[in-house]
Amino acid sequence: MAFFPRVGVYVCHCGINIAATVDVRAVREYAATLPGVVVAREYTYMCSDPGQALIQNDVRELNLNRVVVASCSPRMHEPTFRATVSEVGLNPYCFEMANIREQCAWVHPAGDLTTQKAMQLVASAVAKARLLQPLEQRQASVTPSALVIGGGMAGMQAALDIADAGFEVTLVERTGQLGGHVAHLHRTFPTLEPTADLVGALAQRVGDHPRIRLLTQAEVTGVGGFVGNFVVTVRQGEQQLEVPTGTIIVATGFQPFDARRKPEYGYGVYPQVITTVDFERMANAGEIRVNGHEPRKVVFIHCVGSRDQAVGNAYCSRVCCMVAAKQASLVRERLPQAEVTAFYMDVRAFGKGFEEFYDRVRQSGVIYRRGNPSEIIRRGENVVVRAEDTLLGQPVEIEADLVVLAVGMTPNAGTEAIASLLKLSRSSDGFFMEAHPKLRPVETSMAGIFLAGTCQGPKDIPESIAQARAAAAAAMIPLMRGTVPVEAATSSVDEELCAGCGQCASICTFGALNLHPVRGVMTVNAVLCQGCGACATACPSGAINVKHFTFDQVMAQIDVVEDFGVPPIPHREAEAQVVEA
Amino acid sequence: MTATLTLERPRQSALVIGGGIAGIQAALDIADAGFHVYLVERSPSIGGRMSQLDKTFPTLDCSACILTPKMVDAGRHPNIDLLTYAEVVEVSGRAGAFHARIKKKPRYVDADKCRGCGLCAEACRLSGRVSSDFNAGMGKRAAVYVPFPQAVPLVYTVDPNECVYLTRGVCGKTFKCKDACTAGAINFDQKEEFIEVDVGTVINATGFDLFDARRRPELGYGVYPEVITALEFERLASASGPTAGKIALNGHLPRRIVFIQCVGSRDISLGAPWCSRVCCMAVAKQAHLAHDRIPGAEITVFYIDVRAFGKGFEEFYDRVRKEGVLYRKGLPSEVLRRGDHLVVRAEDMLLGEMVEVEADLVVLAVGIAPRSDAAQVAEMLGVKRDESGFFAEDHPKLRTVESSVPGVYLAGCCQGPKDIPDTVAHAKAAACAAMILLAQTEKAMVTSDAAN
Amino acid sequence: MLQIESRAFAREHDLFACVQCGKCTGGCPMTLKTKLNPRSLILRILTAGNGFDLEPFEELWDCTTCSTCTTRCPKNVSPMEAIIGMRSAIVEKGKIHPNVKTALESTFRQGNPLTMPRDQRGAWAADLALKPMAEGVEYFYYVGCTPSYDPRGQKVARSLVKILQKAGVDFGILGNEENCCGSEVRRLGEAGLFEMMSEENTETYKSLGVSKMFTTSPHCYNVYRNDYPKNGMQVQHYTQLLAGLVEGKKLELTGKLEKTITYHDPCYLGKHNSVFDEPRAVLAAIPGAKLVEMDRSREKSLCCEGGGGRMWLEGTNPGTRLAQMRVKEALETGAEVLATACPFCLLTLEEAVKHLNADDRLKVMDVAELVAEVL
DSSP: OOOOOOEEEEEEOTTTTTTTTSOHHHHHHHHHTSTTEEEEEEESOTTSHHHHHHHHHHHHHSOOSEEEEEESOHHHHHHHHHHHHHHTTOOGGGEEEEEOIIIIITTSOSSHHHHHHHHHHHHHHHHHHHHOOOOOOEEEEOOSEEEEEOOSHHHHHHHHHHHHTTOEEEEEOSSSSSSGGGGGOSBOTTTOOBHHHHHHHHHHHHHHOTTEEEEOSEEEEEEEEETTEEEEEEEETTEEEEEEESEEEEOOOEEEOOGGGOGGGOBTTBTTEEEHHHHHHHHHTTOOOBTTBOOSEEEEEEEESSSBGGGTBOSOOSSHHHHHHHHHHHHHHHOTTOEEEEEESOOOOOSTTHHHHHHHHHHTTOEEEEOOOOEEEEETTEEEEEEEETTTTEEEEEEESEEEEEEOEEEOTTHHHHHHHHTOOBOTTSSBOOSBTTTBSSBOSSTTEEEOGGGGSOOOHHHHHHHHHHHHHHHHHHHHHOEEEEOSOOEEEOTTTOOOOOHHHHHOTTOOEEEOTTTOSEEEOTTTOOOOOHHHHHOTTOOEEETTBOHHHHHHHHHHHHHHOSOOOOOOOOOOOOOOO | OOOOTTSSSOOOEEEEEOOSHHHHHHHHHHHHTTOEEEEEESSSSSOGGGGGOSEETTTTEEHHHHHHHHHHHHHHOTTEEEEESEEEEEEEEETTEEEEEEEEOOOSBOTTTOOOOOHHHHHOTTTTTEEOTTTTTSSEEOSEEOSSTTOSSOOOEEOTTTOHHHHHSOOSSSOHHHHHOTTOOBOTTOOOEEEEEEESEEEEOOOEEEOOGGGSGGGOBTTBTTEEEHHHHHHHHSTTSTTTTOOOBTTBOOSEEEEEEEETSSBGGGTBOSOOSSHHHHHHHHHHHHHHHSTTOEEEEEESOOOOOSTTHHHHHHHHHHTTOEEEESOOOEEEEETTEEEEEEEETTTTEEEEEEESEEEEEEOEEEOTTHHHHHHHHTOOBOTTSSBOOSBTTTBSSBOSSTTEEEOGGGGSOOOHHHHHHHHHHHHHHHHHHHHHHHHHHHHHHHHO | OOEEOHHHHHHHTTGGGOOOOOHHHHHOGGGGTSOOOHHHHHHHHHTSTTOEEOTTOGGGGGOOOOOHHHHHOTTOOOHHHHHHHHHHHHHHTTOOOHHHHHHHHHHHHHSSTTOOOGGGTTGGGGGGOOOBOOTTOSEEEEOOHHHHHOHHHHHHHHHHHHHHHHTTOOEEBOGGGOOOOOHHHHHTTOHHHHHHHHHHHHHHHHHTTOOEEEESSHHHHHIIIIISOOOOOEEEEHHHHHHHHHHTTOOOOOSOOOOEEEEOOOTTTTTTTOOOHHHHHHHHTSTTOEEEOOSSOGGGOOOOSOTTTTTSOOOSSOSSOHHHHHHHHHHHTTOSEEEESOHHHHHHHHHHHHHTTOTTTOEEEEHHHHHHHTO
């Protein structure tokens, strides 16, 4: 039976986002003239409930079999409208969007040219819609377990949450002990409780938990598979373990900035100059001593290796203001005779209880001086910190027998390796990049792989814990559901044209193409395939098409713009655009 | 006989109080995991504060654009029961077995019939006369309204405090709204309803209020029309706001704009010693918007410390300074009138001199404070609050989503000021704790089933 | 009144990026003895509305352009360039110190700031039979004004020539045809004259087929490498060339010099161009020499106060130059020789030694002179 497309076109005003620059009515009227279009409507907000109702009614009453919505970016509302049409029985892949907002109304001034471009975009979308084919959305089953890489605070918390929810968790830690950097701290801000208690609280439970398999002195060396069905290779000593897992959480942490990269501070040259990391260890060991005696003049320097384009780290390391404040107050507490000065640019005491803690620290006698010290030089047994006190407007030289550099956080040394193993992106600051900075802070662009803790960016303990729990929530959802949806718009190989040359496989970053051992042609793993289309471009024989973006569909889109040229715009008296209900 | 989780027993439920981004995110996660969620929101639409923002820092994403997909998801999720224009009035029970009483306020509009077309509002006798809360008092609406065009649900509501019929008993000769409505959705016979639900866990996502800038009278808020709050600025800058995105006062574009940080934060004398965390970046963003929309404007920001601590924040701060926004260290002491404009007096601490900066617009970065009814909510849930009045977490480092009552969790700014990414993470963390409790409760019930 | 359009100036020099941290002022060597405060100057310009009067700021001429501020700024602002920009505005209005005026005019007329006649420039090499630079000669040796005219500087040039001849390096010079490189002209703010000179010199070198060149002075090295229009010429400081020869075993040092030497990093070699190791490698190759480091070495080297036009300007706090502080630091190490690789450092440090009556304890010598002694 021949197939006759019955297309419904819906043009959105998006409030004034589109309507202010595009003559939506003209676009709607134009759309109605396109071949295959049965109905064309416009509405203020197509994504709203009444807007969606318009579409659904037409599908039912006018027997539409293809739907085009001309509105915002598909990244915004494609899932929304796909759900709209599937609710009334239309296959979600029979729906197409024309982006007349981000790619038209938002980037051009109001006028005929902009409206004409919107018309062309709609015509193009309609041309493709007529050639769309229904695709099956399948579900893959999920291995009911998770794997956490990194046994610091974030890793432990995430593992505990998933295990508490009833799933098996493998926790892989590179060193011999749990707790990461926090295990080497003395006390935390602003409560000043011993960090050993914090680490102990989690480590104890991790060790005792019946559903957590802890692998220490172990490293992840390979990852294969896809969301719900990963296989992670872990090397532990001489052994190689293959761990099947449903979801992965990356909690690989950070490393402190190497203060030797600021040679003008003399770290590694002057024994009086240490970092906040060194100080913490020293305090943990029970005493604050330098060169064999307790210091009398202590200077803290903020922002070492952070907010510093001179070393390529423009970002703020978030925690150092509070770390320095905490250590400064510790010095005042343990060595009441000591003078303590803290040099800063801004005091970032932003969290719960932080500002109040900063108030107390100043009360305890720590002098805060605004200025970023330029250099440290030797003077006899001591050193001298040269800075400008910018509030006094004068250069100062502060003699000290102990200088503590508040070093920032940098991405862990293993970040690059993990990034390439798991195909994760990194932000410009070098930390792992989340899928969306505001609304998807723990997801990555790889489905099933989540981020927790400082590997995603500097943060303190409560934030690491919260983020770890957020990652656990995200990682648990597929495990609790038991299945994951599989992308339907994947590549397909025409076996008659395929020569088995393998050029597609060499270009595929997801490992989705393989040579069939018997048939000698390439086959696509529809679950691994992300539908990026690189293989289709690479194939010299034209044997690969990406479903939902076939050669014919794309060419139809291009051709129609050529054929239809520039559509005419009806000019009428200025009148209020009436919204059709 | 073995028991499985696919028994006829209904799945466990969660109650989320508050439909801002925190509540929405927590509800979505719990619902995605397969549990049932009651999402209760006091105002006519979910969306909360985030729906009032124009662009967000540091990415300059349009707030509505990233929020509405989540709102739509929450509205249509098969596992979420969305109860808007409703309030939780009573909660009893314990972790795994809470009981809640929810009051559904009458909209006087039938939600099943209303199509959100807006003809009632156009026809309303008070159209253009009622101050719009959503627009922070800078715009007007009718007595029947939706707070904003992308409301979820998109159902009109009659404001019982403004509607002439509801307040005075009479609306001219006929109800204009009823006459205009072609769906027959207006129904003045609606009454408030109460529903009772049984849930395993409660998440408090009730959000925050803003510091009342009149408590710093020397800054002239409420006296000088040119002094506005950051939220009011946000509404002016929004395409959906009262001026369709033009940052104009009375039709005039301000040429000299001064932002003042820390109004009602870091202030022991006003009982607000905490840092409100988001204002440094919010102001940087607003300064950028002003610079973008008003070419040639002179923009100054007076600050104590610039707290640009998060991912991409310092880089955004660098960008805003490079665009020509002048940052001056020193908090203004007072704002005075001088002819047709204002003068901001401060010490520029880095110059070490007193300065008077002329301004056509002064924007106060008001702090985030606990909601005015936080005490009542705390009492209803039986949870503790800390000294600043925000809801108290069980442990400041390890358990920031647990309240003092097991099974009652905290999500978002009700526990303390946060920006959007931190709120989302916190809400997900609360959802995580809730999901664990629900899963454990289910398992316990299943096990006890099998035992019987 | 010396007004600049502060807003435009701030834009041009990216001053809005400044976060007022004070690292520049904190490290500026001139703050040790003058009012110069780069951070404060920047803020004054930013907050000045649209007109800023430079007249009261005499300390602008104290700046030695050592670039400590610029190297260390965390927000990639260059206070040094802003100061040069301010000097430019002042020079344009003609309000400059008579010494500066003389030096600039002399450069313009005689091709050197030392008011020496052009036709005397090549005299230092009269008896050395050096090749004139031409197409086909491998290296162009750019001698520079001070080594050409100043007797002390000439010793350095002559030592270097000796070394190069022993090592068989094929090089040519310009003699009287050589023109000032313009480095100090630019630092003094005479942008127009500098542009003219740099174009002229580039033309000259191109026409001579210069592809590789080296200089005596780090100032010349820096300006050719970083400030001249891109011309594809490879520029080195002579210590880099020598270090290469040492490493490639092309330079045999058969003598012995049993002295303790401490090396002073010239700002234009070290801070400006991160050349710290090559001069040290050359010194380390001197048989018998023992090297000790001052506390203020490498990135923290203390400016001798010779650059930025300071050879012609006493500054707002005349009398004790920072070079004296430097000499004291050198003496503290127990060194017998204070080595350097810059003619300005050489002159100022030697003068400081004299002022401190330390001639018998410390000799100031250029690296080339030291190497020449052990050939």
